[in-house]
Amino acid sequence: YKHDLVTVADMDEDQVLHKIKLAQLFQRGKTVHFNRPTYAMNLFFENSTRTHTSFEMAERRLGIQVLQFNAGSSSVTKGETLADTIKTLQAIGVDIAVIRHPENEYYRKLLDENLKISVVNGGDGSGQHPSQSLLDMMTIYQEFGTFKNLNVGIIGDLNHSRVARSNMELLTKLGAHVSFAGPDQWYDQKFEDYGQRLTVDELAKNSDIVMLLRVQKERLGQELADFDAASYHEQFGLTKDRYHTMKDHAIIMHPAPVNRGIEIDSDLVEADKSRIFKQMTNGMYMRMAILTDVLVNKGIVNKAEIEGID
Ligand code: CP
Structure with missing residues (x-):
């Protein structure tokens, strides 16, 4: 699942320090270039102020185009499953889905599908954040x-x-x-x-x-x-x-x-x-780092753009 971020359970010290260094570079004004237009959607099935807003701010500051999603007016209310919702977004051309959901490990079912769209976990039940x-x-x-x-x-x-x-x-x-x-x-x-x-x-x-x-x-x-x-x-x-x-x-x-x-x-x-x-300010830069690593792994940002930071 190289182009997703759903848990910290499999992260080691080097990976954490890499994310911190990258976030700090963004804090000092770093920018990255995309090989093609990139689209993200933030799907929050639980309320949020910080995570939702700072992911959206991070996406906009990076140059990602953000599509709006409202759980209450989406076809989830007609019984569409989360997996079908995400597959729909993939079919339409969304590159990254940031998801907060009340079900622990909701992302397992999505990762098992080996989708092209990347899943970034914005919090799952009492599981991971x-x-x-x-x-x-x-x-x-x-x-x-x-x-x-x-x-x-x-x-x-x-x-x-x-x-x-x-x-x-x-x-x-x-x-x-x-x-x-x-x-x-x-x-x-x-x-x-x-x-x-x-x-x-x-x-x-x-x-x-x-x-x-x-x-x-x-x-x-x-x-x-x-x-x-x-x-x-x-x-x-x-x-x-x-x-x-x-x-x-x-x-x-x-x-x-x-x-x-x-x-x-x-x-x-x-x-x-x-x-x-300060945690909240750092959160915006850390989310820029998280999204950039996802985009590097997808080949949308060249690896050379973040080389030499570790
Ligand atoms: N800390 C945090 O996840 O806050 P929100 O619920 O406002 O996103």
């Missing part, structure tokens, strides 16, 4: 210049989080030490394969990166009725008291959207240690 994970790696690398031996505390709604899953896989592969905190009902024994479970107080005090997760109210179902925001904030949120115990050099990350006052005190969202909005 590769572009978010890569922009997070870029943000960490810019701050610390390495991943080795960094202590990363991932806090909150672990079970529902594709960001947590992608990041725990990639960070441990890159040599960081991951630890977790959060409520019992959103914690699973399987996370022990990646790191230990500690208290929020311990993670706030000892982490180089305090990585907060959004409470995903849309995925809580019956649990939502019992959810008490104030009590969650007190027990598991980054409060001002916990903020003041963080190391001098430590940073706060959060994929956003943020539930202000729940997983983080509202005043801390833009505090000195917060990199939340």
Whole structure:
């Protein structure tokens, strides 16, 4: 699947560093030339502000022509499958489909078809969020210049989080030490394969990166009725008291959207240690890098254009 990006599970350190370097070149104004007109469509079957907008911005800045898709007015509402929808776009001449979908690993069925159209995963259910994970790696690398031996505390709604899953896989592969905190009902024994479970107080005090997760109210179902925001904030949120115990050099990350006052005190969202909005800026450049690698693998951008960056 050389011309797709659906997961970070098979990425190694060199590939991650390549993406970061390419994204940083775009940040410094790099441009690329296409061998022919190129078309992308962003198909979001779940709501999004950051991922959707920054993919579209990245596409436009690269020179890709963006076709609009609206799930609610598409023929998916008449029962057309995702596979048939993507095959239709391929038949019409779309080169890249960026897809967010509530079904975990929705992309397997598409990749099995060996399509010419490229699939870029914008998030699948509670599975993977590769572009978010890569922009997070870029943000960490810019701050610390390495991943080795960094202590990363991932806090909150672990079970529902594709960001947590992608990041725990990639960070441990890159040599960081991951630890977790959060409520019992959103914690699973399987996370022990990646790191230990500690208290929020311990993670706030000892982490180089305090990585907060959004409470995903849309995925809580019956649990939502019992959810008490104030009590969650007190027990598991980054409060001002916990903020003041963080190391001098430590940073706060959060994929956003943020539930202000729940997983983080509202005043801390833009505090000195917060990199939340920097993550979003990095996300646009990282998506330019992701799309460029896809286009190089498709032969639409010459490999020579990105040679020498590794
Ligand atoms: N972080 C993230 O995926 O945000 P959106 O849901 O707004 O795309």
